[in-house]
Amino acid sequence: MDDVSRRAVLGTMLAVGALPLVACGAGDGARTKVRYWNLFAGGDGLLMLQMQDDFRAKNPDISLEAVTLAWGAPYYTKLAMAAAGGRGPDVAVLHLARMPGYAPGHLLDAFDVDLLEEVGLDPAEFPPGLIERATVNGRLYALPLDTHPFVMYYNTDVAQQAGLLDAAGRLTPINGPDALIDALTRAKKVTGKHGLALDNLDVMPWRLFYALYRQLDGTLALPLGGSIGIDDAKALQALGLMRRLTEEGLATQGLDYAGAIAAFVNGDSGFHWNGGWETTTFSTAKTPYSMTRFPNIFGNARTTGDAHSFVLPHQRSRDPEATRASYRFLAHLIKSSVTWGKAGHVPAYRPVATSPAYLALKPQSEYRDVTPDVQLDPPAWFSGSGSDFQNQGGAAFQAVLTGDLTPQQGLDQFKGAVDKLLTTPSPA
Amino acid sequence: MATTISPAPPAPPATRAVPLWRRMPAGLLFTLPFLVFYLAFLVWPTVSSLFLSFFNESLTGTRGEFVGLANWTEMFGDSAMWSAFGNTVYFTLLSTPPLVLIGLVMALLTNRAMPLRWLWRLAFFLPFLLPASVVALIWVWLYQPGFGLVNDTLARLGLAEAGWLTEPDLAMVSVVITTVWWTVGFNFLLYLAALQQIPQHLYDAAAIDGAGWWQRLRSVTLPMLGRTTGLVIVLQLLASLRVFDQIYLLYQGTGGPNFAARPILEHVYTTAFTNFRFGYASAISTFFFVLIVTVSVAQLKLFPSSSNSSNSSKER
Numbered sequence: 037m038d039d040v041s042r043r044a045v046l047g048t049m050l051a052v053g054a055l056p057l058v059a060c061g062a063g064d065g066a067r068t069k070v071r072y073w074n075l076f077a078g079g080d081g082l083l084m085l086q087m088q089d090d091f092r093a094k095n096p097d098i099s100l101e102a103v104t105l106a107w108g109a110p111y112y113t114k115l116a117m118a119a120a121g122g123r124g125p126d127v128a129v130l131h132l133a134r135m136p137g138y139a140p141g142h143l144l145d146a147f148d149v150d151l152l153e154e155v156g157l158d159p160a161e162f163p164p165g166l167i168e169r170a171t172v173n174g175r176l177y178a179l180p181l182d183t184h185p186f187v188m189y190y191n192t193d194v195a196q197q198a199g200l201l202d203a204a205g206r207l208t209p210i211n212g213p214d215a216l217i218d219a220l221t222r223a224k225k226v227t228g229k230h231g232l233a234l235d236n237l238d239v240m241p242w243r244l245f246y247a248l249y250r251q252l253d254g255t256l257a258l259p260l261g262g263s264i265g266i267d268d269a270k271a272l273q274a275l276g277l278m279r280r281l282t283e284e285g286l287a288t289q290g291l292d293y294a295g296a297i298a299a300f301v302n303g304d305s306g307f308h309w310n311g312g313w314e315t316t317t318f319s320t321a322k323t324p325y326s327m328t329r330f331p332n333i334f335g336n337a338r339t340t341g342d343a344h345s346f347v348l349p350h351q352r353s354r355d356p357e358a359t360r361a362s363y364r365f366l367a368h369l370i371k372s373s374v375t376w377g378k379a380g381h382v383p384a385y386r387p388v389a390t391s392p393a394y395l396a397l398k399p400q401s402e403y404r405d406v407t408p409d410v411q412l413d414p415p416a417w418f419s420g421s422g423s424d425f426q427n428q429g430g431a432a433f434q435a436v437l438t439g440d441l442t443p444q445q446g447l448d449q450f451k452g453a454v455d456k457l458l459t460t461p462s463p464a
Numbered sequence: 465m466a467t468t469i470s471p472a473p474p475a476p477p478a479t480r481a482v483p484l485w486r487r488m489p490a491g492l493l494f495t496l497p498f499l500v501f502y503l504a505f506l507v508w509p510t511v512s513s514l515f516l517s518f519f520n521e522s523l524t525g526t527r528g529e530f531v532g533l534a535n536w537t538e539m540f541g542d543s544a545m546w547s548a549f550g551n552t553v554y555f556t557l558l559s560t561p562p563l564v565l566i567g568l569v570m571a572l573l574t575n576r577a578m579p580l581r582w583l584w585r586l587a588f589f590l591p592f593l594l595p596a597s598v599v600a601l602i603w604v605w606l607y608q609p610g611f612g613l614v615n616d617t618l619a620r621l622g623l624a625e626a627g628w629l630t631e632p633d634l635a636m637v638s639v640v641i642t643t644v645w646w647t648v649g650f651n652f653l654l655y656l657a658a659l660q661q662i663p664q665h666l667y668d669a670a671a672i673d674g675a676g677w678w679q680r681l682r683s684v685t686l687p688m689l690g691r692t693t694g695l696v697i698v699l700q701l702l703a704s705l706r707v708f709d710q711i712y713l714l715y716q717g718t719g720g721p722n723f724a725a726r727p728i729l730e731h732v733y734t735t736a737f738t739n740f741r742f743g744y745a746s747a748i749s750t751f752f753f754v755l756i757v758t759v760s761v762a763q764l765k766l767f768p769s770s771s772n773s774s775n776s777s778k779e780r
Binding site for chain 2: 288424427
């Protein structure tokens with residue numbers, strides 16, 4: 037008897053305990069939930085938060101659950117694991133160049149063109165080059181939010197003293213290797229330290245190399261199972277210029293990302309090459325700066341970059357209501373991407389990129405015409421932002437920048453590493 | 465549960481020995497919560513990792529065929545695996561001696577009567593309490609060229625600056641310095657506790673016999689610490705072989721300048737989670753697991769002499 041009453045009490049307790057849970061579930065069900073993952077932890081992350089709050093205020097029927105994760109490999113690991121389990125977030129951000137590794141159709145679900153039309157988005161309003169990259173077997177797997185090129189920041193005070201500004205206070209265009217060396221030499225004389233604050237570590241050397249190599253019209257072929265197709269002479273020319281910058285003391289040697297930022301903020305350098313996303317940092321630090329496109333060194337103005345895009349991670353069972361709400365959410369972000377432009381990213385959506393509000397953003401809109409010149413990594417399952425491919429390129433060319441390897445040795449190492457990736461069976 | 469609660473068959477009342485079920489399952493019952501976790505989070509993953517190493521399993525879920533020994537043969541011919549393996553061994557060889565010796569010296573220093581002794585002890589142990597991310601952040605700034613504290617000090621002393629995080633030859637040395645600063649406090653604590661276990665009368669007797677400071681250290685203190693030293697070395701070797709966090713954070717997952725500081729665990733991580741190759745990564749981690757187990761067993765076989773000597777000295 038004792039035993040029975042104890043069980044009864046326990047049972048009652050469990051039932052009572054579960055009640056609030058049931059109530060919670062019912063309350064949440066009234067609003068459609070959209071789960072969104074992104075990797076914007078920098079200055080652009082704050083702007084993303086603003087855009088999210090704006091969406092929440094205007095769409096009270098949708099409960100938005102946004103998660104920001106650490107950039108790069110950690111983020112891509114989590115996203116892939118979540119999608120592999122078929123219970124990933126409803127919307128996620130992906131660098132467009134990373135898409136092949138995400139096995140469209142396996143880890144990513146395709147966009148529904150009718151639903152896009154319902155929320156007022158037309159793929160024709162996005163840069164055709166990006167849409168082409170985002171399309172596999174005739175289906176659209178990614179919707180670009182921006183392009184974010186490798187750009188040139190300059191310290192306006194230093195440039196002024198070095199006589200590098202025109203009458204309107206803008207940088208006189210730097211064309212060709214000699215003009216570049218001359219500008220950096222003059223900036224170095226003013227700062228007394230370096231001309232260019234350059235991050236020598238992580239993937240930055242890859243970004244710089246690829247921009248220069250593409251300016252030389254070099255092509256990079258990545259045939260799976262084969263070996264890398266690269267123009268050695270052009271690659272060596274690009275690497276030779278990179279080494280010259282550090283060897284002659286024009287660019288910082290051995291500095292990492294944070295160090296390069298600090299060198300530019302402290303006024304130790306007149307120029308800084310990086311992605312466009314550090315505007316918030318420099319504005320906060322009250323650095324007298326402006327920015328422009330990566331200079332035309334070898335005959336055209338191509339530069340490295342990627343495009344933050346929205347994707348629909350694979351879901352085993354897709355809830356139509358949540359999907360529709362997800363489309364509304366990403367349509368809101370894309371249409372309000374003027375805010376996003378403040379971070380230095382160039383909005384991909386044409387109506388925004390040509391709007392007066394965006395054009396009024398200075399210096400961010402100064403290089404808005406860059407989009408067709410932005411060079412994404414050649415497509416392969418192992419390339420793109422935060423990938424092993426970029427890490428290998430970064431490692432080999434960083435050793436060239438620091439003089440540990442000659443350009444020829446650095447190139448050989450890179451080719452060897454890429455050949456190994458090419459012969460590795462694709463997991464996608 | 466059912467088996468443990470089921471009543472024993474009625475035993476003939478003649479023998480009043482305690483039935484087996486009363487002795488055995490109680491212990492089993494008490495360890496059950498641990499066993500469940502142990503099986504679910506250690507044994508099962510280890511076994512499934514071995515299992516996965518024979519498949520070309522990928523995170524994207526597009527493959528998963530049985531490939532026999534392909535992963536294993538690929539691994540033994542993989543120069544990146546061997547160089548990462550070499551880096552881990554290099555780190556272990558470089559970091560273990562200072563981590564043991566400095567821990568011992570710090571314990572000896574703070575075991576003496578001195579003003580503010582608690583402060584010294586706390587200061588030596590404190591870095592151990594910091595999370596890896598904080599440690600990496602501090603040292604990245606210290607190692608910066610130009611304005612970092614280390615290079616700035618070198619420059620003020622009239623010495624040449626060094627590229628602590630950018631020169632391949634220095635990359636692992638920087639990691640060792642950071643690791644020693646961070647984790648030596650643990651060995652220090654083990655040594656300090658052991659020092660306080662040494663009976664005072666041994667020192668008194670040695671002093672009566674006319675032993676000086678050095679003689680007492682060599683003939684009393686160090687032999688009495690033999691068992692602790694064995695323990696510290698084993699724990700340290702195992703900890704050093706597993707190095708990952710601080711390197712991953714110091715070099716932002718790039719493996720250091722030209723991969724000079726990429727440990728084997730980072731190679732496993734990159735293979736599995738950046739390149740999505742679970743099968744191959746499982747082969748490497750299984751190989752490394754077997755190696756660590758071998759080292760541990762070898763250590764236990766090699767060091768019983770020290771534990772014997774300290775036992776016998778205790779009996780004295």
